[in-house]
Amino acid sequence: MIKRATFNNSISVTILLVILFFSFVPVIMMVTMSLKDSILIYGDFWAPPLPLQWSNYNRALLDLVWPALRTVAVAAVSIIGITLFSCLAAYAFARLKFFGKEFLFMLIVFIFLVPGVLTLTPSFVLATDLSMRNSLPGLTVWYIGGGQVFAIFILRAFFQSQPEEIFESARIDGASELRSVFAIAVPLARPILVTLAIMNFLSIYNDLIWPLLMLNSPENRTMTIALQAYQPPNERLPGRPDLGVITAGYVFASVPILLVFAFGMKYYIEGLTSGAIKS
Amino acid sequence: MATAAVERPAQMARASASGKVLFVILVVLLIALNIVYFAFLRPTGNTIEATQAVPGGKVLEAIVLNERQTVALTSDNRFVLVEDGKAVSEKKLDKTVTALDATPDGARLIGGTSDRDVIIWDSQLNELSRFQVNGRVTGLKIAEDGKIVVGYGIGRFTGKFWVGKFDDQGQAVFKKQIGQDIATVAAGKTASFYGAVNGDIGAIDDDGKQLWRTKTVKPLLQMDVTADGRIIGADERGMVYLIDPATGKSIWQQKLSEYKMRMVAYDQQSDKVVAGDEDGMLYMLDMNDGRPFYRADASASPLRSFIHTGADNLYAVSSNGEWIRINLGLALGAQRQQSINTLVIAGNALLIFGALATLVVTVPRLRVPAVRIGHRIKDSRVAYLLILPSMLLTIVFAYVPTVMGLYYSFTNFNLAEPIKFIGLNNFVKLSSDPFFWTGVGNMLLILVTSLIKELTIPLLIAELIFWLRWARIKYGMRVLFIIPSIVPGVVGILLWKQIYDPQIGLINEVLKAMDLAHLTRPWLSDANTAIWAIIFAGFPWVSIFAFLIYFGGLLNINREIFDAAAIDGANPWRRFWEIDLRMIRPQLRLILFFTFLGSVQGYGGIWIMTRGGPGTATYVPGLQMFLQISAANFGYASSIGFVLALVVLVITLMRFRFNEQPDA
Known part of the structure; x- marks a missing residue:
């Protein structure tokens, strides 16, 4: 019996390893290419990346560091805005009784049903009318506005699951509602907040279409726009882009996500597997 | 509040009584206002009537012959004779007529064709004579002296364009080469005028001397001359100009529309300028300052030709052959009517609101819940403050685009033409x-x-x-x-x-x-x-x-x-x-x-x-x-x-x- 289980497990591991190998192929390709001289990439595709061409990273970093910082800044401010406002609203919807609550929450539910494809065109027109185009603050405000509804949904469900007694005793102790939010509700919701922040970071950092429409000058380019247009010239092979530098740029672009995962992976996995993001 | 009512029943009763009186007064006023409106102030009759007068084909131009008769020129080269708004006969042409005018007495009709002819017909559409000019005719007007002013030329953007003045036999009074393609011409008392496709306008006297040359904001599509010899022009971006014939200076210019102005004419009867655009809007302008004192959505298709004004009515023809009659008496009253309607609606709203408010305050069964709602709103202010930022953001960045998107789906919205509701066309x-x-x-x-x-x-x-x-x-x-x-x-x-x-x-x-x-x-x-x-x-x-x-x-x-x-x-x-x-x-x-x-x-x-x-x-x-x-x-x-x-x-x-x- 034990032997049979071991055998089954070994088969599972083998299958998993095969799948793992294939999903690592692009990553391996990216890393090896990024360390190769571009002449070598064009000349002998399968040659090992020797000698290691670290200068690829110097060039990629110089070109892409500003777009990367810009995007991280936009994402950070957006996440703060989304989290702050949606916490306040979600708390009110979850914990307070007020006139028109059902109606106002229906407004939120209703807009949650409106898909992004419908609002893309008018958002572009509205952003133009409000002179928000080609400005990073404009982009940020838009992300904050767009992130509210989903965050309110998730947080409201979470706040509702918190025991009422804590808030009751806080109220008896004379704590204001604002204090209840930030001293009780929010700290208890940390895992879900981190999960939300990571989800927002991933979607903002990876967003392509909206920045493509919003931003049109090079000094405002976000990471995705900079990357898809990244064609550093190849000094020794004129007319062909330097693939080594390009892939070094790709590796560099992965660093912020690596950092985010390194700090928040535990919460992220917990958030997704706990079933908080279910409906 | 409920306890207060118990404590001061006498006061409440008094308030209640006077409230009832006020309520009755407001309701009576409301009824009176609406009776007056429907009895005396309501608009009657149709301002605009359109009939399909010219069957088939698009109308390029319509020219008045006399009180009753008008000739319409269609895009498939037919003349259609219209009497009292009905087509009575038609005649097929062997040439493509590109410009048309009639003598003031309506006895002769003169047209220019795309292959260099100028043809003269009598009022029964029988050809009297024809002569040739050195190019495709792009503009033609009959001057007061009976001579014909023709704009014509070869090719496009060639510089080979002329303005000429001819008699019936084709003898030239003058011919003057213009460096630009001619779009339209007009015939004044002492000079002939032209508008070119690059926005140039100019005046030439009978000796063929260029008197002046100037520019409009956008190229003119149509020109006409008023009774006192001044020039009216309409351009391709909705602007109408009144131009001094001596200097070419603009006396006034008026932006009417985003569309091309397809029609502009001086109406002798009323001493007004009548203009129409590609979108079928018709405008009447004051001669003194160009102020539009009347505008109407006359047709769904471009307005082509202004016919004339009669005793009460104004007639125009649209490009798909509609005969449009506008009742001027009603039309000019339309603005007044608009303000009356607005006042009636506002008055109704105020009176109804006043009556309801009186009712709520007077009747205890309504007053109590109203006061309770007021209190609940007041008690909820912390919650409102908490949800305010999110709600504002959601409204501006989610609700507004949603509504805009729903609306835009049914419009032609683009940057080339003005936004317009087009139903299900998309x-x-x-x-x-x-x-x-x-x-x-x-x-x-x-x-x-x-x-x-x-x-x-x-x-x-x-x-x-x-x-x-x-x-x-x-x-x-x-x-x-x-x-x-x-x-x-x-x-x-x-x-x-x-x-x-x-x-x-x-x-x-x-x-x-x-x-x-x-x-x-x-x-x-x-x-x-x-x-x-x-x-x-x-x-x-x-x-x-x-x-x-x-x-x-x-x-x-x-x-x-x-x-x-x-x-x-x-x-x-x-x-x-x-x-x-x-x-x-x-x-x-x-x-x-x-x-x-x-x-x-x-x-x-x-x-x-x-x-x-x-x-x-x-x-x-x-x-x-x-x-x-x-x-x-x-x-x-x-x-x-x-x-x-x-x-x-x-x-x-x-x-x-x-x-x-x-x-x-």
Whole structure:
């Protein structure tokens, strides 16, 4: 019996390893290419990346560091805005009784049903009318506005699951509602907040279409726009882009996500597997 | 408040009594206002009447012969004689007439053709004579002295254009070459005027001397001369000018419309300028300052020709042959009527509000809940403050665009022409748009394959890892699978684009290394493989999001169920189908739903890989919408978004219905 289980497990591991190998192929390709001289990439595709061409990273970093910082800044401010406002609203919807609550929450539910494809065109027109185009603050405000509804949904469900007694005793102790939010509700919701922040970071950092429409000058380019247009010239092979530098740029672009995962992976996995993001 | 009422019954009774009186007064006023309005102030009769007078073909121009008779020239080269708004006879022409005018007495009709003729007809449309000029006629007017002013020329943008004045036999009084293509001419008392396609206007006297030359903001399309010899012009961006014939200086200019002004004429009867635009709006302008004192949506098609004003009526002809009569008495009263209507509506609203307010205050049964609501709103102010920022953001950045999008879907909104409601035209156009249907086909293909991808591999991995017995390997595997997902989505797509590269891509290199060079191809730029290459990208499709959701689902299954199954002797295969799959059904539905949303609404990857090409091989509707936005066709783009949104909405609602049902 034990032997049979071991055998089954070994088969599972083998299958998993095969799948793992294939999903690592692009990553391996990216890393090896990024360390190769571009002449070598064009000349002998399968040659090992020797000698290691670290200068690829110097060039990629110089070109892409500003777009990367810009995007991280936009994402950070957006996440703060989304989290702050949606916490306040979600708390009110979850914990307070007020006139028109059902109606106002229906407004939120209703807009949650409106898909992004419908609002893309008018958002572009509205952003133009409000002179928000080609400005990073404009982009940020838009992300904050767009992130509210989903965050309110998730947080409201979470706040509702918190025991009422804590808030009751806080109220008896004379704590204001604002204090209840930030001293009780929010700290208890940390895992879900981190999960939300990571989800927002991933979607903002990876967003392509909206920045493509919003931003049109090079000094405002976000990471995705900079990357898809990244064609550093190849000094020794004129007319062909330097693939080594390009892939070094790709590796560099992965660093912020690596950092985010390194700090928040535990919460992220917990958030997704706990079933908080279910409906 | 309720206790107050008990304490001071006398006061309340008094207030109640006077409230009743006030209520009755307000209701009486309300009734009186509406009786007065419907009896005396209501508009009667139709201001605008249109009849189809000229059958078939588009009307290029209509010219008055006399009180009763008008000749319309159609685009298929017919003259149609119209009497009292009805076509009575017609005559086929052997030439394409491009410009037409009639003598003031209506005895002769003179036209210029596209192949150099000037033809003279009598009022019965019998040809009297013809002569030739040195080019295609682009403008023709009859001067007071009976001579004919003709603008004509050869080719386009050649500089070979002339303004000439001729007698009936074609003897030239003068011919003057103009450096620009002539668009329109006018005949004044002492000079002839022309407007050119570059915006030049000029005056030439009978000796062929250029008196002056100047420019308008946009090129003129039509010109006319007033009774006192001043020039009226209308340009292609909705502007009308009154121009001093001695100097060419503009006396006034008036922006009326965003559309081309197809018609402008001086009306002797009323001493007004009558103008009409491409959109069918008709304007009457004051001669002193050009102020439009009347405007009306006279037709759905461009207004072509102003006929005349009669005792009460104004007549015009639209390009699809409508005979339009405007009752001027009513029309000029229309502005007054507008303000009366506004006042009546405002008065009604005020009186009704006043009456209701009185009612609420007077009747205790209404007053009590009203006061309670007021109190509750006041008590809720903390909650309102908390939700205020979110609500404001949601309204501005979600509700406003939604409403705009719904509206734009039914308009022609783009940057080339003014915004206009066009009903279902966008959707009709979309239903026969081959790009759209190609896109729908591709979208369905991507949808089906994505569902398969998201439902198989991540589930397989979740199952295999979940049932591993070695805890450390189990944990290690979970982490290992997450590592490739630190590559940002855009980078992942760019890497796959590189993998498909025809010259230096991984796939072709592998094929070459395996001696299968004949199988290599430019995967993304071959119309046969492009869409499949896009679908295959991301192999082996380990979606980390789906994996974690499934894994979480498995974790949440009660262990006892598994133990019971083990005791019953269920093998892993049966357990998978009968327990695992059933228990994680909510997770499967969630991923199904997200995959659906992503497939219908996602197109960023396709944009990076192929831009929809080669040709339209990888078009999807979302991408088409994006490209339409980039081309500033906002109306059409919105209608594509509208259709996609409808699809998404139906599925979303189905999902919510489905979720309400128990899982059994």
